[in-house]
Amino acid sequence: MPEANLPKTYDPAGTEARWQQAWEASGAFHPDPGALGEPFSVVIPPPNVTGSLHMGHAFNTALIDTIVRFQRLRGRNVLCLPGTDHASIAVQTILEKQLNAGGQRKEDLGREAFLERAWEWKAGSGGTIVGQLRRLGYSVDWQRERFTLDAGCSAAVIEAFNRLHEQGLIYRGEYLVNWCPASGSAVSDLEVEMKEVDGHLWHFRYPLSAPATAAAAIGRTHLEVATTRPETLLGDTAVAVNPSDPRYAALVGQTLTLPLVGRQIPIVADEHVEAEFGTGCVKVTPAHDPNDFAIGQRHQLPLITVIAKDGTMNAAAGRFAGLDRFAARQAVVAAMEAEGCLVKVEPYRHSVPFSDRGKVPVEPLLSTQWFVQAEPLAARCREALANPSGAEPLFVPERWSKVYRDWLTDIRDWCISRQLWWGHRIPAWFVVSETGGAISDSTPYVVARDQAEAQAKAEAQFGTGTHAHPVVLEQDPDVLDTWFSSGLWPFSTLGWPGERAQGAPGGPEPADLARWYPTSVLVTGFDIIFFWVARMTMMASALMQDGEIPVGGRDTWMPFRDVYIHGLVRDENNRKMSKSAGNGIDPLLLIERYGADALRFALVREVAGAGQDIRLDYDRKSDTSATVEGARNFANKLWNATRFALMNLGGETPASLGEPEPAALQLADRWILSRLARVNQGTAERYTGYGLGEAAKGLYEFAWNEVCDWYLELIKRRLQDPAQQRTARQVLAKVLSELLVMLHPLMPHLSEELWHGLSGEAESTFLALQSWPALNEAALNDQLEASFAELIEAIRVVRNLRAVAGLKPSQSAPVRFLTVRSELAALLREATADITALTRAERVEVLSPEQAEAASSAKGNQRALAGVSGELQVLLPIEGLVDLDALRGRLEKDLAKAEKEIKGLAGRLANPNFAGKAPPAVVAECRANLAEAEAQAALARKRLADLG
The missing domain is CATH 3.30.2320 (hypothetical protein PF0899 fold)
Structure with a gap:
């Protein structure tokens, strides 16, 4: 039997901690792959181990947990798998800054000692993150927690690299990459952030190499080019013009003398050049610009690198060698001016690529790196998206599928190597020589799963060496891009490749992979569709198929069936909330003040629609939030409603009371049961279709307005009447118990606590594992x-x-x-x-x-006073009940106040200076206030007329 009373006030901290511990200790969310129920799985987006979670993580957590808790209530065999990401560049940057602050470099420690320090950091940061996720009430399987650098994920990375290399999809070659001088590593295109900066456009003369007489005949002695990066002219190998530009048609094939260097460079015609832009002449530096690189490939131009990986000028820069790239810029401009080659300098605002992690301008540099051939993988993903029988994956909202498809079109190869120590070391071994030696771009190599396999491959391919000096191998010192391992996340976390490794495609799959792959839904923000969503589908297209057939006899290789895209969390000023912007909120601050359930409910309820940003108001001086405070008040409302029920159910439970007899139901009972069935139906549909914000709003309105404000009030007198109380108790118990089940995905701790109080169940029996209430369609009554x-x-x-x-x-x-x-x-x-x-x-x-x-x-x-509601007129006879003169005086004051307000507002709007110059929002607010004042005045006049 339930307790007669709950405590008078709700204590979120104590309640939440108790149920989190109980759920975890019992293994409530540790599913058996062999259990009954249709499989439903989610692998959570792994937070980076770079400190602690922010409000965006809390938002994502609230959405995912709402979805998986609902599916559990629907009887699905649910796996929600947690984990964290090692975040190569971010973590190494943090650790190197710590070392530098102490006057050290990572080289002073050595690779092994540095990695020990990185693992210590991961233990601290990862532990903090896991603690925060637990505080949020995540119903994940902590026994299956994964980390992108754990043994299982590392084995998957090695296997994936080897398989992709065997398929010819991974290669090593020289290519123009985005180089971050701050982190000393290549970064992918997606790790580059374009920023608008105020710079300059320098116009230079490049003299024609033809003799003066020939130049005079042509009518030109030079060409004028403009650039935002004067330092790169030292590596120019051509000047390009559009082939259709008549101004330069006679010059194509001629040569120019490169100022400051004296090198002869050709004039080439290329469609990439826009004749209408600037002078129509473009300097071509193939080793330092991706567009120039493409021009260079088309015209077989030499590649001359003049900037080193540390951001200084190298020996090929001649007298400018050793200068920082930005200091060299000024020096080159000064030298060009001294030689009479500077035409003019213009202010110029333009986009500059910055390293997302290093926060410095990236340098396009030629470098020998490892690459994934992206186009064959992207083509498979485009085909799946265009599948006439059903697009895979299904994006919610659908508009994000276009963003995904566009990124998969005209895609560049993916540079996957990083010059770092923290991460998955590339499983390639160089044959340095019989006695050892430096690795060069031409050093032969083998790709293998371990050192022993590498040794065997190398000896088979290159010979065994001499008896005294066997083949010497050295593993590639670089690591893989973090997104390589993240791209395997939906299947590496489920045990892939298991016994299917070592090129044995016929081996059995791990039970988790066989049961829960493909995963049911990916829940993520729109800002990582490129970084992560597409990478996962591309990797799966190569690794989760045997030829053209999905592995394991499943119907698809796609890693997830649905992709639910949500927006960003914005602050009280509608700015994106982030640590770097200084406007982030630590979720724990709000959890400590209001409770995790209040924060979760507030975040989900604010979702206006899938993919829409949400706004979270916040007072930074007092660490308060009106949005979350409203959700906390809702929790208190539910608490008090349940206390009221417990005090009026006579010690019985919904189970002991049973279902009410239809013939005994009164009007209010039939109404609330119809509304209960309607809300059940609508909430289930919204949860299923990812209308989570709408589900939260609907439950809030039903619980607060219809149940608490109306039904409880309507049955109070019946609960005290022995002749009527049993039916009232039955309906009340049924409505509250089913409401708590429907609210559970949104407010799990509170609903668990109240459900136990109402049901009297033992603490080892969880609401989290109950069934969704059966829909009573017979109760539905529109009229x-x-x-x-x-x-x-x-x-x-x-x-x-x-x-x-x-x-x-x-x-x-x-x-x-x-x-x-x-x-x-x-x-x-x-x-x-x-x-x-x-x-x-x-x-x-x-x-x-x-x-x-x-x-x-x-x-x-x-x-009498009169009022109207639709087709109903209401009269309240008051003669003899109130002082009519006093009432008339009060109404006259209200009328005078309203008329004064009308005069002021109307005058404001009639003023052209206000109506024409004030912000539209201010004018609209003034008009709304005028309309409200006019309505109040009309109502006061009507009341006075009623009094006679």
Whole structure:
């Protein structure tokens, strides 16, 4: 039996900690792959181990947990798998800054000692993150927690690299990459952030190499080019013009003398050049610009690198060698001016690529790196998206599929090697020589799964060496891009490749992979569609198929069936919330103040639609949030409603009370049961279709307005009447218990606590593992719900009239309803007892207009206040109950106040300086205030007229 009372106030901290511990200790969320129930799986986006979580993580967590808890209630065999990401560049940058602050470099420690330090960092940061996720109430399987550098994920990375290399999809070659001088590593295109900066456009003369007489005949002695990066002209190998530009047609094939260097460079024609832009002449530096690199490939131009990987000029830069790239820029400009080659300098605002991690401008550099051939993989993903039988994956909202598809089109090869120590070391071994030696771009190599396999491959391919000096191998010192291992996340976390490794595609799959792959839904922000979503589908297209057939006999190789894209969390000023912007909020601050359930509910309820950003108001001085405070108030409302029920159920539970007899149901019972069924139906549909914000709003309105504000009030008198209380108890218990189940995905701790109080179940039995309430379609009654809504409005009108009259709560007054609709009149008569109880009515009369007129004539001209709701007129006779003169005086004051406000607002709007120059939002607010004042004035006049 339930306790007679819950504590008077709700303690979120104690309640949440107790249930989190109970769920985890019992293994409530540790599913068995062999258990019954349709599989449903989610692998959470792994947070980077770079410190602690931010509000974006809390938002993502709330959405995912809402989805998986609902699916559990629906009887699915649910796996929600947690984990963290090693975040190569980010973590190594943090650690190197720590070392530098102490006067050390990572080289002073050596690779092994540095990696030990990185693992210590991971233990601290990863532990903090896991603790935060637990505080949020994540119903994940902590026994299956993964880390992108754990043994299983590392084995998957090695296997994936080898398979992709065997398929010819991974290669090593020289290519122009984005180089970050700050981190000393290549970064992918997606790790480059374009920023608008104020710079300059320098115009230079490049003299023609032809003799003066020939130049005079051509009519030119030089060409003029413009550049934002003068330092790179030292590596120019051509000047390009558009082949259709008549100004330069005679010059194509001629040569120019490169100023400061003296090198002869050709004039080439290339379609990439826009004749209308600038002078129509473009300097070509193939080793330092991706577009120039492409021009260079088309015209077989030499590649001359003049900037080193540390951001200084190298020996090929001649007299500028050793200068920082930005210092060299100024020096080159000065030298060009001294030689008379500087034409002009213009201010120029343009986009500059910055390293997302290093926060410095990236340098396009030629470098020998490892690459994945992206186009064959992207093509498979495009085909799946265009599948006529159903696009894979299904994006919610659908518009994000275009963003995904566009990125998969005209895609460049993916540079996957990083010059770092923290990460997955590339499983390639160089044959350095019989006695060892430096690795060069031409050093032969083998790709293998371990050192022994590498040794065997090398000896088979290159010979065994001499007896005294066997083949010497050295593993590639570089590591893989973090997104390589993240791209395997949906299947590496489920045990891939298992016994299918070592090129044995016929081996059995791990049980988790066989049961829960493909995963059901990926929940993530739109900002990593490129970084992560596409990478996972591309990797799966190569690794989760045997030829053209998905592995394991499944119907698809796609790593997830749905992709639910959500927006960003924005602050009180509508700015994106982030640590770097200084406007982030630590979720724990709000959890400590309001509880995890309040934060979760507030975040989900704010979702206006899938993919939309949400705004979280926050007072930084007091660490308070009106949004979350409203959710906390909702939690308190539910707490008090359940306490009320426990005090009125006579010690019984929903199970012991049983279902109410249909014949015993009163009007309010039939209405609330219809609404309960309607909310059940709508909430299930919204949860299923990812309409999570709409589900939260619907449950809030039902619980607060219909259950607490109306139904509880309507049954209070019946709960004290032995002849009526059993049915009232049955309906109340049923409504509250089913409401708590429906709220559980959103507010798991609170609902678990209240459900136990209501049901009397042992603490080892969890609401989290119960079934979704069965839908009682027979209870659905559209007409009753519409009619009851009219009844509620009628009661509101009576209450408003009592407030206008200034009646005390203890005073009763007659209430008269006038309507021409017979069905509405019948409803009001059936609800007379309810109306009497909720309006303190002395008596309730329901009349037709003709009956009302006859009654009025018989009683004389009785003073009454009147109100209207739809087709219903409400009269509240007040003569003899209130001081009419005092009431008239109060109404006249209200009218005067409203008229004064109308005059001021109308005058403002009539002023051209205000109406034409004020911000549109301010003018709109003024108009809205005027309309409100006019309505108040009209109402006051009507009340005065009613008084006579």
